[in-house]
Amino acid sequence: MRYQSFNLRLERVRSLALKGAWTEHVVGTSFEGRPIIAFQQGVGSKRIMAWSLMHGNEPTGFEALLQLMAVADLESSYLLIPILNPDGAEAFTRLNAQGIDVNRDARNQVSAEAKALVAAYEAFQPELVLNLHDQRPRFFPKGGKQPASFSLLAPKGHPLTPNLAQNNAQQRAKRVLAKWAKTLKVKWAGGVARFDDQFYPNAFGEFFQEQGVASITFETGIGLHDWSRSSVAAQLGELLEELDKLPGWENLDLDTSAYENLSMNESPANEWLIHHAEGCIHLRLHESVQQGVYYAHWLVDSIEHTMPSWKESHCKQSLTHLELGTVLTLDQIHSFGISEDFGLNN
Ligand SMILES: [Zn+2]
Numbered sequence: 264m265r266y267q268s269f270n271l272r273l274e275r276v277r278s279l280a281l282k283g284a285w286t287e288h289v290v291g292t293s294f295e296g297r298p299i300i301a302f303q304q305g306v307g308s309k310r311i312m313a314w315s316l317m318h319g320n321e322p323t324g325f326e327a328l329l330q331l332m333a334v335a336d337l338e339s340s341y342l343l344i345p346i347l348n349p350d351g352a353e354a355f356t357r358l359n360a361q362g363i364d365v366n367r368d369a370r371n372q373v374s375a376e377a378k379a380l381v382a383a384y385e386a387f388q389p390e391l392v393l394n395l396h397d398q399r400p401r402f403f404p405k406g407g408k409q410p411a412s413f414s415l416l417a418p419k420g421h422p423l424t425p426n427l428a429q430n431n432a433q434q435r436a437k438r439v440l441a442k443w444a445k446t447l448k449v450k451w452a453g454g455v456a457r458f459d460d461q462f463y464p465n466a467f468g469e470f471f472q473e474q475g476v477a478s479i480t481f482e483t484g485i486g487l488h489d490w491s492r493s494s495v496a497a498q499l500g501e502l503l504e505e506l507d508k509l510p511g512w513e514n515l516d517l518d519t520s521a522y523e524n525l526s527m528n529e530s531p532a533n534e535w536l537i538h539h540a541e542g543c544i545h546l547r548l549h550e551s552v553q554q555g556v557y558y559a560h561w562l563v564d565s566i567e568h569t570m571p572s573w574k575e576s577h578c579k580q581s582l583t584h585l586e587l588g589t590v591l592t593l594d595q596i597h598s599f600g601i602s603e604d605f606g607l608n609n
Pocket of ligand 1: 317318321395396397
């Protein structure tokens with residue numbers, strides 16, 4: 264389920280919050296008047312803050328946070344903001360209703376979402392923050408043959424103000440990611456990548472790292488046979504549970520090579536190649552929501568000849584009439600005699 268309305272998502276979070284004795288705090292109000300709500304629980308010694316749907320069309324982290332909220336015996340203390348960008352979540356857009364990318368608003372804090380995030384952070388005083396995002400299907404580990412289902416990043420602190428606190432924060436983030444990288448290798452070998460920690464001054468990962476609080480940016484992608492990302496969400500939920508059970512930060516391995524040695528995140532792969540009677544076309548997934556209805560459309564794009572492809576189909580007709588930029592529905596594609604269904608519209 265890639266899209267749900269804000270109200271339906273909030274209903275799902277609240278239902279879990281009631282069962283698990285989570286307390287609810289309104290930490291802000293979006294441009295269109297929707298509440299930005301944090302859910303808090305626990306007296307555990309590790310203090311973890313996480314948010315999802317900062318970009319409204321990236322719901323995998325949301326599903327993982329709900330999985331965590333459903334765990335009965337959590338051992339850490341949490342502040343979760345599962346729908347940080349309520350207007351973007353409702354419209355299924357990356358940006359908020361003012362057209363602001365909240366993850367580029369960490370310094371200026373013009374948006375209500377950035378203000379709410381910083382206020383919640385200051386009130387809760389976390390020791391680790393998790394910034395959960397989705398990335399497009401086009402990403403893969405460099406040299407690899409399958410999509411990057413998980414791309415990990417321990418961002419840098421501010422290079423102009425180097426200090427021990429921000430270095431220690433980045434180091435703790437790397438140690439968590441090294442632990443996760445080892446876990447992911449078991450079931451997702453070939454589907455895990457690392458981001459270049461190039462400094463983005465306006466992003467929240469860098470901003471919190473600079474404050475001396477360990478900060479992780481986590482990007483989930485498609486699975487090779489799971490374009491809806493449900494198995495990826497379940498795996499992320501398991502990683503969060505694994506971290507919860509860690510007795511203390513000192514129990515993390517000092518060796519971060521499992522993270523450092525991951526292949527770098529690379530793009531652009533071909534998403535869906537269709538070999539037809541007179542050649543080949545490349546289709547890229549294009550998701551949108553119109554009047555509350557989710558559509559997975561496919562955009563005819565140029566072929567990346569040296570890059571891997573996630574899906575290949577064959578068609579007896581000629582498709583040479585389909586120009587670059589043409590948008591196709593799955594029904595139109597089925598009319599070419601191709602029966603593929605990616606499970607996205609369920
Ligand atoms: Zn994002």
